[in-house]
Amino acid sequence: MAGIKDVAAEAGLSVATVSRVLNGHPSVSEDARRRVTEAVERLGYRPNAVARSLRTDQTRTLGLVISDVMNPYFTELARSVEEEARALGYSVIIGNADERPDLQDHHVTTLLDRRIDGLLVSPTDGGSPGMLGAARAGTPMVFVDRWIPGVDVPVVRSDGRAAVRDLVAHLHALGHRRLAIIAGPAATTTGRERVDAFREALAAYGLELPDVYIGQGDFQAGSGRRVTEGFLDLAQPPEVVFAADNLMALGALDAVRARGLRVPDDIGLAAFDDIPWFVHTDPPVTAIAQPVRDLGRAAVRALVDRIEGGPGASVTLPARLVVRRSCGETEPGIGNPPSPVRRSTP
Amino acid sequence: MAGIKDVAAEAGLSVATVSRVLNGHPSVSEDARRRVTEAVERLGYRPNAVARSLRTDQTRTLGLVISDVMNPYFTELARSVEEEARALGYSVIIGNADERPDLQDHHVTTLLDRRIDGLLVSPTDGGSPGMLGAARAGTPMVFVDRWIPGVDVPVVRSDGRAAVRDLVAHLHALGHRRLAIIAGPAATTTGRERVDAFREALAAYGLELPDVYIGQGDFQAGSGRRVTEGFLDLAQPPEVVFAADNLMALGALDAVRARGLRVPDDIGLAAFDDIPWFVHTDPPVTAIAQPVRDLGRAAVRALVDRIEGGPGASVTLPARLVVRRSCGETEPGIGNPPSPVRRSTP
DNA sequence: ATCCTCCGTGTAATCGATTCCACGAGGAGG
DNA sequence: CCTCCTCGTGGAATCGATTACACGGAGGAT
Numbered sequence: 072m073a074g075i076k077d078v079a080a081e082a083g084l085s086v087a088t089v090s091r092v093l094n095g096h097p098s099v100s101e102d103a104r105r106r107v108t109e110a111v112e113r114l115g116y117r118p119n120a121v122a123r124s125l126r127t128d129q130t131r132t133l134g135l136v137i138s139d140v141m142n143p144y145f146t147e148l149a150r151s152v153e154e155e156a157r158a159l160g161y162s163v164i165i166g167n168a169d170e171r172p173d174l175q176d177h178h179v180t181t182l183l184d185r186r187i188d189g190l191l192v193s194p195t196d197g198g199s200p201g202m203l204g205a206a207r208a209g210t211p212m213v214f215v216d217r218w219i220p221g222v223d224v225p226v227v228r229s230d231g232r233a234a235v236r237d238l239v240a241h242l243h244a245l246g247h248r249r250l251a252i253i254a255g256p257a258a259t260t261t262g263r264e265r266v267d268a269f270r271e272a273l274a275a276y277g278l279e280l281p282d283v284y285i286g287q288g289d290f291q292a293g294s295g296r297r298v299t300e301g302f303l304d305l306a307q308p309p310e311v312v313f314a315a316d317n318l319m320a321l322g323a324l325d326a327v328r329a330r331g332l333r334v335p336d337d338i339g340l341a342a343f344d345d346i347p348w349f350v351h352t353d354p355p356v357t358a359i360a361q362p363v364r365d366l367g368r369a370a371v372r373a374l375v376d377r378i379e380g381g382p383g384a385s386v387t388l389p390a391r392l393v394v395r396r397s398c399g400e401t402e403p404g405i406g407n408p409p410s411p412v413r414r415s416t417p
Numbered sequence: 418m419a420g421i422k423d424v425a426a427e428a429g430l431s432v433a434t435v436s437r438v439l440n441g442h443p444s445v446s447e448d449a450r451r452r453v454t455e456a457v458e459r460l461g462y463r464p465n466a467v468a469r470s471l472r473t474d475q476t477r478t479l480g481l482v483i484s485d486v487m488n489p490y491f492t493e494l495a496r497s498v499e500e501e502a503r504a505l506g507y508s509v510i511i512g513n514a515d516e517r518p519d520l521q522d523h524h525v526t527t528l529l530d531r532r533i534d535g536l537l538v539s540p541t542d543g544g545s546p547g548m549l550g551a552a553r554a555g556t557p558m559v560f561v562d563r564w565i566p567g568v569d570v571p572v573v574r575s576d577g578r579a580a581v582r583d584l585v586a587h588l589h590a591l592g593h594r595r596l597a598i599i600a601g602p603a604a605t606t607t608g609r610e611r612v613d614a615f616r617e618a619l620a621a622y623g624l625e626l627p628d629v630y631i632g633q634g635d636f637q638a639g640s641g642r643r644v645t646e647g648f649l650d651l652a653q654p655p656e657v658v659f660a661a662d663n664l665m666a667l668g669a670l671d672a673v674r675a676r677g678l679r680v681p682d683d684i685g686l687a688a689f690d691d692i693p694w695f696v697h698t699d700p701p702v703t704a705i706a707q708p709v710r711d712l713g714r715a716a717v718r719a720l721v722d723r724i725e726g727g728p729g730a731s732v733t734l735p736a737r738l739v740v741r742r743s744c745g746e747t748e749p750g751i752g753n754p755p756s757p758v759r760r761s762t763p
Numbered sequence: 764a765t766c767c768t769c770c771g772t773g774t775a776a777t778c779g780a781t782t783c784c785a786c787g788a789g790g791a792g793g
Numbered sequence: 794c795c796t797c798c799t800c801g802t803g804g805a806a807t808c809g810a811t812t813a814c815a816c817g818g819a820g821g822a823t
Contacts, residue, residue, distance in 0.1 A: 074779055085803045090781060100801060115550075120530040121476070122779035124467045125808050146492055153513060162527055164510050167499060181508055184466040204461075208418075292693075324697050347638075351670050353699030420809055431773045436811060446771060468809035471778050 073114040082110035134182035135191045136166040142318055143346040151367030159375055168195045176201040189374045193217050196258045211377040215370040217260050225383045227370040229361040229390045232268045237392040239272035242311055245399045251284035251309035253298045253319045265315045265343055284309055288319045295322025311339035311398055317346050339398035355395035362388050419460040428456035480528035481537045482512040488664055489692040497713030505721055514541045522547040535720045539563050542604045557723040561716040563606050571731045573716040575707040578614045583738040585618035588657055591745045597630035597655035599644045599665045611661045611689055630655055634665045641668025657685035657744055663692050685744035701741035708734050
């Protein structure tokens with residue numbers, strides 16, 4: 072493949088001048104600029120990004136380490152991150168941690184070895200050693216969705232408290248009193264937070280959240296299924312189950328169906344994280360929607376700001392409740408009109 | 418950040434020796450090896466992958482350019498590709514083309530500039546100039562899922578012909594005769610191929626595939642919706658609609674519901690590409706499942722083989738039909754037992 | 764004892780760019 | 794006419810690794 076030297080030879084100039092033309096440096100004559108441009112064209116020359124990165128010590132690449140690509144929430148997040156990064160002239164390398172701290176560490180290490188300019192992380196667990204080390208070493212970094220308390224890194228996330236209050240109000244209005252939750256891992260902030268928000272919202276209606284109504288999940292479908300089975304085995308099962316993420320809600324739906332029971336007649340279901348498919352499940356699932364697209368954008372902007380020496384402020388965006396039919400009919404006998412598929416094209 | 422020189426100084430040896438230890442070169446004394454290891458440990462040294470790549474002219478990185486990350490089929494493909502690549506000591510950079518040739522070109526160019534070792538592509542369209550150029554220039558490359566006829570690159574894909582025959586047999590047994598298809602873009606191989614397979618399978622039962630029963634879609638939900646509306650407006654609408662991918666099936670489901678009609682009573686639905694959510698839609702959707710995981714694995718292996726100078730053989734794997742309830746009950750009155758959620762954890 | 768090997772190590776070239784510094788030409792000002 | 798800038802350009806150092814080649818010392822063969 073042709074290098075800058077070949078271009079210089081072809082144009083009859085030095086590599087220095089060629090480089091200057093390539094980088095839009097002002098002090099180059101019009102004639103030289105033209106000759107270089109033509110030589111580049113003739114040779115089909117493309118600068119070697121590896122060499123450039125070595126010299127300039129910047130790769131114009133961002134790393135994104137997420138917990139689970141197969142989760143539509145993170146897929147959409149990844150997409151919006153890439154979009155915004157591209158608009159700002161950066162590439163993105165995605166690492167899928169699959170909720171495993173060791174994999175998370177692997178990706179963080181690999182990305183750091185490649186000298187990415189900044190790191191976007193949604194930490195799987197309390198945080199792996201490599202990641203904490205990177206944060207301490209001063210690698211530009213921003214947490215997205217989840218974060219680690221006590222680590223001094225900006226956080227871009229969505230606050231579901233208000234939406235959870237709306238959800239509980241909705242359930243209460245429907246006459247439900249025994250409400251249970253399938254929690255995420257206690258090691259994650261989102262795991263703890265959603266349980267807390269739920270408990271607080273219940274308290275506002277004088278309702279308790281007994282321990283037997285708190286199931287321990289891991290943000291994967293399988294755990295939603297197991298926890299729901301446990302709830303159904305109780306002497307007094309809950310009237311509604313609130314899953315802390317969409318995959319666990321899928322598992323819950325599964326468990327209910329396996330018993331030959333029906334949603335919402337036999338038991339209600341609600342989920343955190345809305346996804347297009349919830350419109351088409353049987354029944355459509357009531358969910359709390361995060362502004363994923365905006366989260367991705369804000370996260371990239373905060374990170375790029377840090378990279379360029381700025382403070383990189385934290386951002387918190389509100390989530391909102393989307394009522395469908397999985398907790399019972401709001402107006403008995405009249406179904407909600409079907410909502411259109413929400414496709415995420417800008 | 419500490420470089421190899423710092424390690425050499427700390428260990429009291431030359432950079433050459435340090436490099437040899439790092440790369441497991443045999444001719445290094447046990448003593449030197451120990452001192453280097455300790456120095457590396459003390460300094461928390463990590464080799465600079467950028468510098469290494471420049472010198473060795475290999476990045477141990479694969480590029481994967483896919484048509485649409487939000488499509489669960491491609492998400493799963495990306496995941497299995499990354500998994501297999503990691504096992505083989507490679508990283509993967511994913512580029513999302515969003516079914517746009519210009520974006521596809523952007524990613525191919527960026528990846529090539531970064532000097533990735535090989536490229537995995539699922540071409541969006543007839544193929545963009547940059548991509549064809551790369552193929553001609555001899556960049557190790559493998560097509561996955563879709564391909565471009567006439568371009569000499571190995572193809573790893575799934576053959577749905579047999580499964581489509583099974584589907585038509587199933588529909589015929591159910592008494593359906595008027596069958597329609599929502600096709601993908603004619604510019605993609607999968608788009609054309611699925612229509613052809615469908616037409617052939619129909620012919621085997623003496624059935625026609627009239628032009629009005631071929632709707633032109635673009636693999637996105639919106640097009641599935643529009644095409645289905647067209648079918649429903651026909652004087653004689655089809656009895657079953659076969660969508661050439663899962664997103665268009667979602668759109669079809671949408672359109673049917675918007676009319677207040679029901680699946681499968683008023684119209685049947687089947688889809689190419691099975692996904693976990695199809696178990697939970699109303700009703701569960703009959704679909705043709707590709708061995709996505711195996712495709713990803715095979716694609717990576719073929720590509721790595723090419724990179725290492727091998728021929729990189731093409732691979733074709735069979736797809737299979739998964740019967741659910743969206744085309745009518747197989748045994749009237751008795752529902753299928755609910756299938757467990759298919760999670761893709763290895 | 765001499766010579767030849769082999770082994771472990773170090774010196775320096777190299778990969779492909781960017782960029783500091785020096786240099787020559789030409790113009791302005793005295 | 795001399796001096797001093799400015800402008801466009803080129804030479805060469807540099808980024809952090811890998812690796813060809815050279816070299817000195819130890820040990821075996823003769």
